[in-house]
Each structure stands twice: as C-alpha cells, then as structure tokens.
Amino acid sequence: MTVSEPTPLPDRSAEPTAAADLSLHAAEERFIEAMGLMHEEDRLPRIAGRLVGLLILSPDPVRFDHLAERLRVSRASISTNTRLLENMGVIQRVTRLGDRRDYFQINQEPGLLLRIVDRFRARQASAEEMKQALLPEPGADGIVAERLDWFIRFYSTLADSLNSVLAAMASRDGNSGPDPA
Amino acid sequence: MTVSEPTPLPDRSAEPTAAADLSLHAAEERFIEAMGLMHEEDRLPRIAGRLVGLLILSPDPVRFDHLAERLRVSRASISTNTRLLENMGVIQRVTRLGDRRDYFQINQEPGLLLRIVDRFRARQASAEEMKQALLPEPGADGIVAERLDWFIRFYSTLADSLNSVLAAMASRDGNSGPDPA
DNA sequence: CGGTTTGTTTTGTCAAGACTGAACACGATG
C-alpha cells in the first residue's frame, strides 16, 4: 500500500502542535508569494523564491517534506529547487545525528546579492570591451565613446557601492551573534 | 539630414551590400548580443536589448527599416519593441521635416535604471509589511525579526545609494547635452 | 532478502511569451 491516509486526524509523527506549525498565516502567505514573484523577476523559479520566503520566516530548520506540504508542491520540485538554492549559497542543508531526513535553513543572505553584483560587473565589462574595440577607429564618433564611458562608470560605481553596503552590513552582523535562547 | 560620411564615395544609400553602413563589426555584434542577453535577464525581450545595444553604438538616429535590416528581425518586432522602449523612456523617436520615416536614438539612459530602484524598494516594502504583521506576536522568534530587519536595511540602503549614484552622474552629465552635430 | 523511508532523476505536459508573416490603416503621390 502506498501512502494511505485513512485517518482524517492530524496525528503527525511527533508534533502535537502540528496545526500551528503547518498552516501559514495570511501575512506569511503574502510574504512568501511576494518573495516568489521577486525571485521570478531574477529568473529563478517561483518555487525557489517561495522557499526562500518560507525559510526566512522559519526560526528553525525545516524538514524536506514539510517544505513540500507547506508550499503545496511536489517533493520533486522541492528537491530541484533546494539543490539550486544550495548551490547558490542561499540556503543550507543541515542534518541531525540519528535522523536521516534533510532540513533546510536560510543562510545569512549573501548568495543572491553577490549575484546582483556579478551582473553589474558583467555589464561594465561588456561596455569596456566595446570601448577597447572602438579605439582603433578614433575618427567617427566621440559621442559613442562618451556613452560607453557613462555606462562603464555607472555600473562600476554601482557595483562598488553595492559591495560596500554588503561589507558594512556583514561587519555590523558580527556583533549580533544569535544567542542560544 | 546628417550625412554620416564626408562622402568621398558615390551615393550608395540603397545598396544592401553597403559594407560600412549596414554590416556590423564583430565587436559590435558581440556587444549588441551581450546587451540582448542582459536585458533578457531583466525580463525584456531580447530584441529590445539588441535595439538598445545598436542605438548606443549609433552616433546618429537610425531609421526604422535599417533597424530591422541590421538586426535581421521583422519590422513587426521592431515596431513592438521600439514602442516598448519608447514608453519606458529608454529610446526616443525622432522625425524630420519632409521625411515620413521614423528614426530612433538612445536616451541618456535613466529609464532602465529607475526600474531597478523600484524593484529594490518593492522588496524593502514587502519585508516591512511582514515585519508589521509579525509585531503582534512577540513571543516566538527574535531571529525572524532580525532577518527581516537585515533585509529591509539592505534594500533600502541599496536603493538609496543607487539613487545617489544616479544623481551624481546626472549632474556630471550637465554639460553633455545632445549636441547638434 | 523484502519492504520502508527519504530524496533524486527522468519524462511528459502545459503555459507564457517572443517572434513572424499577413492583413491592415493611412497618408502621400502620380
């Protein structure tokens, strides 16, 4: 017999507070959906974004199958997207002695942001390459070179300032060690 | 009408094999394709990005049908995407007395960048809303609130610094008005 | 061993949307 659920009772494995644990408040759902949409803008699967949202809101690591339940998606999707986020350094897989299930928690958020910096740098680099290629032909158009300069300056300044924001926040995080409650 | 060459050559304006005018150097093509990819990341059609790339490299306004030729796409696509970019304020349609064709030139680039700021602000707002909704329940988890704070602070700082970069570059641009050649 | 739990990979379906050719609108022009 496959996964049989004849019992309508929520007698989950060991959680008496299961109801409070699995259901999501309206505001939480809104936040999670918003995160889904946001990450979709960044060309990540919507489920990946929802995963990030859910994990941000979860103080403790969340079990693999609970992720599937709470987001109401297939385990396959959870597997794919957790691995994706793990490789990007956005979330972290944690395990426990004597427990062969996987848990996940959010990382202190650099992953996604470094990605943004990379994108800016790529744009800068592309304009720089173009500028180089333009040099041999000086005659035609100073205006094009000017535009490329603007482009380069903008994206490099942007990437730099983003980096410094990141650094500042990282250092400020240093003191706020998560005290064991 | 701005003649692009000092015309030591006979008029070959209608010649499709006009090497200098219509064909793109390898570096130009690379740049244009890179711009296509970049804008695709920002959920704009690839052709729109190529259009931006081509117009950045074009000192003078480019004719509608030349856009289609040089990018080797249909006129329909040019129509759709030029209008899209026009509405976003990225490019500008210009016309000439006694000439019923449309020409296009790149704008001094604010359009796309303000868009980025908006996205950051949206993320900040979403986290702020969640933080508010979290307040009534003080008991559970200071760590979640901490994470949301981090999120909020990051994106607000980011949007601010981006804005100031934009402002700085705009003021430095003051001299480089669109000069009549 | 067979069976169970847990996560992964594969395969197929479906939707979104980019792009095109064709039809269209509309002014200019002979």
Add this chain to the structure above:
DNA sequence: CATCGTGTTCAGTCTTGACAAAACAAACCG
C-alpha cells in the same frame, strides 16, 4: 482613383522552462 511607402496589429508557430508523476536509487529495518 490606384498605388506605393511606412508603420501597426493580429493570428499562428515555436521555444523555453516550470512543474508534477512516476520511476529510480540508496540507506535503513525487520
């Protein structure tokens, strides 16, 4: 008027990628 030149809109095709179900793998248990 018929026709051309110019750009727009519509309808259809085709690609891409997210997602789920099912098959699979591997560790564990009896």
